[in-house]
């Protein structure tokens with residue numbers, strides 16, 4: 372109600388608590404790299420000195436999900452690995468965001484087979500898709516900046532905790548008894 376203008380003349384800045392919280396969050400994203408294939412190499416390059424992800428405050432790659440708030444899925448995910456991906460996502464702190472990096476993570480890519488998940492967004496909520504095979508580091512940086520824009524607008528999720536879309540796929544195969552090995556008798 373005009374208070375901001377009056378206080379500004381007195382040398383006092385006012386803002387909303389949510390803006391400060393969002394600013395702190397967007398400036399210190401801690402990625403949880405889930406790199407399974409060649410896209411992971413580009414992810415590593417993004418953190419190198421040439422591209423310097425530290426400029427965006429997101430260089431602190433954590434391999435501990437409880438210290439991370441940005442999952443980056445880089446590479447194809449097999450059906451067998453899916454429960455692990457979901458477990459790690461669930462262990463990450465709230466609020467958290469997800470980038471699906473590359474064609475394989477987003478769609479299965481060229482691996483249109485029964486063993487590869489045809490898009491991780493069927494099983495965990497994805498915020499930003501980075502296209503390419505592989506995406507260049509600049510493209511991943513643009514994806515991280517897109518996450519920052521999301522955090523700027525609604526860093527505190529209005530609808531509370533998000534949950535993965537489905538529980539993990541149960542493997543349908545059952546191990547079969549193996550043939551009894553031949554024994555060679557000594558006569």
Ligand code: SF4
Pocket residue numbers: 408409410411445446447473474475476480503504505506
């Ligand atoms: S999208 Fe291309 S570069 Fe990335 S994991 Fe798949 S095959 Fe490799």
